[in-house]
Amino acid sequence: MKLIDYPAAIAEKQHQLLRAEQHVRRQQEILNRLTAEIDTTIAFDTSLKNDAQRKARRIELMGSASYRTAYANLQMAQDKRAEMEIDLNLLRNQFGVLKLEKRETIAAREMQLLDAA
Numbered sequence: 001m002k003l004i005d006y007p008a009a010i011a012e013k014q015h016q017l018l019r020a021e022q023h024v025r026r027q028q029e030i031l032n033r034l035t036a037e038i039d040t041t042i043a044f045d046t047s048l049k050n051d052a053q054r055k056a057r058r059i060e061l062m063g064s065a066s067y068r069t070a071y072a073n074l075q076m077a078q079d080k081r082a083e084m085e086i087d088l089n090l091l092r093n094q095f096g097v098l099k100l101e102k103r104e105t106i107a108a109r110e111m112q113l114l115d116a117a
Contacts, residue, residue, distance in 0.1 A: 001100060006095040013088040020081040027074040034067050 001009065039062040048054045061067070 001094075003095075006091070010088070010095065011028050012086065013091055017084045017088055019082065020077070020084050024074070024077045027070070027077045028034050031070045031074050033068075034070050035062075037069070038062060041080070044101050 038058060041061060042048060042054050042057055045057065048057055
């Protein structure tokens with residue numbers, strides 16, 4: 001990739017990261033809604049007499065397929081976002097190294113001109 005291509009590539013990675021962030025937020029909202037439903041169910045369950053029973057029921061409800069799926073989806077979305085952050089940082093670092101190499105080349109040419117004069 002050429003030096004001039006990096007700003008557009010970095011911007012594209014940032015857009016991808018933004019979309020990944022939005023996906024993480026949506027998945028977190030789903031999990032939060034399910035957690036609130038579980039908490040509401042427990043709060044209105046008059047058969048639960050103490051904290052131990054409420055905690056046990058909460059664990060039981062969090063073991064449901066829908067909750068486990070929502071949790072797994074959130075974890076995958078967070079992992080994908082982390083991978084995109086790594087890719088973005090790599091691209092930025094490659095851009096920085098390429099700029100340094102260009103500066104080094106310019107400095108070497110300037111030194112050659114000074115030595116020749």
